[in-house]
Amino acid sequence: xxxxxxxxxxxxxxxxxxxxxxxxxxxxxxxxxxxxxxxxxxxxxxxxxxxxxxxxxxxxxxxxxxxxxxxxxxxxxxxxxxxxxxxxxxxxxxxxxxxxxxxxxxxxxxxxxxxxxxxxxxxxxxxxxxxxxxxxxxxxxxxxxxxxxxxxxxxxxxxxxxxxxxx
Numbered sequence: 001x002x003x004x005x006x007x008x009x010x011x012x013x014x015x016x017x018x019x020x021x022x023x024x025x026x027x028x029x030x031x032x033x034x035x036x037x038x039x040x041x042x043x044x045x046x047x048x049x050x051x052x053x054x055x056x057x058x059x060x061x062x063x064x065x066x067x068x069x070x071x072x073x074x075x076x077x078x079x080x081x082x083x084x085x086x087x088x089x090x091x092x093x094x095x096x097x098x099x100x101x102x103x104x105x106x107x108x109x110x111x112x113x114x115x116x117x118x119x120x121x122x123x124x125x126x127x128x129x130x131x132x133x134x135x136x137x138x139x140x141x142x143x144x145x146x147x148x149x150x151x152x153x154x155x156x157x158x159x160x161x162x163x164x165x166x167x
Contacts, residue, residue, distance in 0.1 A: 002061075004035040004087040007080045008157045013133035016094060017125050018107045019022045025126070026107070027127070030096035034075070034140050035155040036088050043146035046086035057116045058088035064124070066104075067113040073101030074110050078118065078126075 005086070011076050015027040036044035045054045056065050057079055065077040078093065081087040090100060090103050097103045109124070111165070137154035 001065065001107055002080065003087055004037050004080045005155065006089075007061075007078075008033050008035050008089050009135055011078070012124070012135050012157055012159050013129040013131075015127040015129070016107075017127055019123055020108065022144075028096060028107075030091060030093075031095050031159045032091075032093035032098075033157050034090040034092050036090065037103075037155070038081070038086050042123070042147075042150045043140060043143040044086070050150060053143075054086065057088055058084055059115075061087075062118050064113050064118065066109065068111070069071075069101075071105040074104040075100050076104050076107075076109055076113075079106075080105075124167070136160060 011030050012160075014030050017025060017027050019025045031153050036046075038044055039046050039049065040046060045051075046057050048154075051057055053067060056063050059079060060083045061078075061080040063079045065079050067075050067077075069075055075089045077088040078089050078091065079086075080147055091103060092100050094103060097106050113124065116124060135157050138156045138158065139148075139152050139154055140156045
């Protein structure tokens with residue numbers, strides 16, 4: 001598996017596909033992602049080591065890491081990198097839904113998706129795009145607890161706004 005900083009821009013423009021229990025399928029173009037890069041990253045849940053909550057981050061890439069924030073919003077993360085090297089990419093937005101909490105609510109994703117394999121799942125998967133898309137990076141957001149060094153890292157990847165509808 002690759003480093004999360006290499007995978008994040010490759011995800012932009014890909015389709016996040018969700019098949020609902022009634023058979024309905026929706027596709028959403030990934031437009032904003034954020035990297036969390038292992039035990040050395042003070043903003044990453046793996047910073048404190050392996051726990052019951054973070055266990056899936058220590059598995060091979062391609063699995064989903066789901067966690068609840070504020071007691072109401074599930075966060076959708078894709079585990080990347082190799083086994084025992086916990087890195088994940090938070091899906092912050094898609095072309096038609098901004099905000100990670102809104103996204104998981106719209107796609108009806110919750111703790112039942114913790115550990116879901118994006119390669120073998122018939123409920124959720126990624127369709128890879130052919131070409132790269134122009135994007136920019138910014139510092140990550142809502143991680144004040146991590147300290148200035150980690151807040152300032154440009155590990156948030158966003159498709160350039162005027163191009164989202166063309167992907």
